[in-house]
Amino acid sequence: MRDIQNLHDDRKINIRKVGVKTISYPITVLDREKKLQHTVATVNMYVNLPHRFKGTHMSRFVEILNRFYGEFNLKKFHLILEEMKQRLDAEAAHLEIEFPYFLEHRALAGSIGTERYECRMHGSLQDVDDLVMEVDVPITLPGTDPAGEGLPRSMGRWGYARVAVRFNEFIWIEDLISLVQQGIAGTTGLSGSVESLCRQLGEALGETRAIGWFRVEVENLADGYSTFASVEGP
Amino acid sequence: MRDIQNLHDDRKINIRKVGVKTISYPITVLDREKKLQHTVATVNMYVNLPHRFKGTHMSRFVEILNRFYGEFNLKKFHLILEEMKQRLDAEAAHLEIEFPYFLEHRALAGSIGTERYECRMHGSLQDVDDLVMEVDVPITLPGTDPAGEGLPRSMGRWGYARVAVRFNEFIWIEDLISLVQQGIAGTTGLSGSVESLCRQLGEALGETRAIGWFRVEVENLADGYSTFASVEGP
Amino acid sequence: MRDIQNLHDDRKINIRKVGVKTISYPITVLDREKKLQHTVATVNMYVNLPHRFKGTHMSRFVEILNRFYGEFNLKKFHLILEEMKQRLDAEAAHLEIEFPYFLEHRALAGSIGTERYECRMHGSLQDVDDLVMEVDVPITLPGTDPAGEGLPRSMGRWGYARVAVRFNEFIWIEDLISLVQQGIAGTTGLSGSVESLCRQLGEALGETRAIGWFRVEVENLADGYSTFASVEGP
């Protein structure tokens, strides 16, 4: 019996994308304070317009991932993409990882020692490399201190800011989060709107030299639904 | 080949529970205003300690559900449970349904015409019937009206109250939700704590003659985690 | 105090998209057999590049949605989009709804009387209307009939086919699902690959006169991750 995959050149329909997805994987990422941070990622790997792709090639994605087991940084991203593109003989290669990133923060009474930020890195390689880094920064409503013991409880969740950037020069996840948090703090309070907060964050990112491109989406959790606004720049 | 299920009496290990779950099903439930409300439920059906259970009996659950297609009310709940217990020759039968229930509300500018409440009904029949009804009532933070156009936006999500009851006499989902919303409104503001709000709702439910038993859980969404308190009564 | 939204023309950063999302809403959709089907949708509504957008305009989205309460069909889609574009003075308007659609099917012993399909409709209006309809068709592994009672149990979940189309002429959700199910049945068994199944479905859709454009993604649930392939045409 002939391998059905080899026949594709005779057919009208060519595969545009093929790959593996939702691989759960323990990884390490760069951490400015602690050098490396251990976390758990969800990984997608796929290629565009592979030539003479056979089903058995599917295992190559996983082999490549396993060879780089452990560490994800910008350099590794590039190496994985290059190996994918080459070994699968494809026009373009894509690598997407999503992971929670934890930051220790000022030990307020009653605060969790670490705060969680959902991060995503989407790299692709066609002729040149492209990398987009995205992070979700939760926005909470600062509460009052009912018992007068220096314990300001949150009054709930206002929403979040989702920020995606391409950079001109390396930028730490920590610094991107700081930038957003300062932008939020700079607003005249959360009585404002998703539009005004979105513009404010857009301006802050637009003025940051290390950032070559950005997209901001601000979402406010309302009664049973959300309102949102987004900007892109420059 | 002998059917392996028939051998179970000779084994040490007897099945305690068996059934079907996460069936997605369009249903109708009673609605005080509109008589019937169409919604989509997730259904679980199972029995305890079935005698001489065979794998092929699994289809009986689905047959019973299909015969009652369409309508769920207290009477139907009882009939389904009775048929399950009898046809599967079991000590006890259980029926769990979960569905969103929609209430139209005062048409504030900017408000959705309907509000969604997650509801659950857990019925069981051993010697006597038992039915627990549960509903999640979201708690939002009332916001200010930035543009002075009579449009108070929500400032975010404070959390929710989850209320479960057994009743002495029939009570509408609408009335249970009202009871909770009045209890929340009666608090001295959301600067309070999960404990005080929880107690307040517990008192309101405890004073309602139609309610024979209740459990309240109040959850406040804080920075990256939640605080909660629960009471049960009487 | 001046309304901060009115100032945006003096700023560098203009809002690109603004709207409301994740509104849960009971709706009716067209059903070939039963004329109308009741279900529950999640709705997103937003506009691109609104001129002189003010925060208070957010309520207009919801007002428009409420006026069309109840029914979604192609004509209503167009009317909602037109009203959004006009009342929000925007370059483009978008309406996305997602809902489970239930089909009754041949009453096999042990089968649920209805099968659930996740559907999405994404409409937009800039100069002309555009509508994409998407449906997920689950692929299960037919099992054997262990007890010889005509009850072939499923042996588990193989994966799903996600099909998106733009049509030249109206096509029922029912017919799109049938087309996919026939395409799956036509394969030489599920021992095949995501690539071959994907091509096969692509050919079937490409030969259907009513379909002007399609995209197919086939996903196979493997050990702890998935493999997938996608095609697009014509």
Next chain:
Amino acid sequence: MRDIQNLHDDRKINIRKVGVKTISYPITVLDREKKLQHTVATVNMYVNLPHRFKGTHMSRFVEILNRFYGEFNLKKFHLILEEMKQRLDAEAAHLEIEFPYFLEHRALAGSIGTERYECRMHGSLQDVDDLVMEVDVPITLPGTDPAGEGLPRSMGRWGYARVAVRFNEFIWIEDLISLVQQGIAGTTGLSGSVESLCRQLGEALGETRAIGWFRVEVENLADGYSTFASVEGP
């Protein structure tokens, strides 16, 4: 203004449970091969019937968690519970953690180097300690090797076995998973039923000296819903 929490003794309704939940936290757990494994947990901490509980006590949960930052093992579980019970002056203390646990496995061509297992540990302390460990073991359908290259692809997901145990003596997560996987392999194929597989696993766990109590739930993913069976012992 008097603290509203102090008044509770005069009220009819006493708080039964109070605590914090869904804290996302990077942790390490014991790993037989690598000594320690880094993963990310979701943590719940609460107490029953606290005496004179005040809202400000909520921060103590988090303080206790932060002091034990990093490592979870049986000893730490006991120490955390003891401190919770004492510092919150409660009748009982509860600690629940859920985390993915990764095991490296035989490097089959095309296999992910690590497999993910969802684990839960529920500890409580009233007069004596109690600890239940639970793990979900996915069950996949072994496929054929279409291209004859030694790459047996999975044919999809059959379901999973969820196993909870109390132990007489320490047992590694790895060993519990092995026990289940051997139990599954020992069945006459997946043409069997949830009931027979459930009994088989129950017998295997019942014969294991280190296990003092167990509960097994086996779930098979069928067409749009699941069938399940559970046993408990000894």
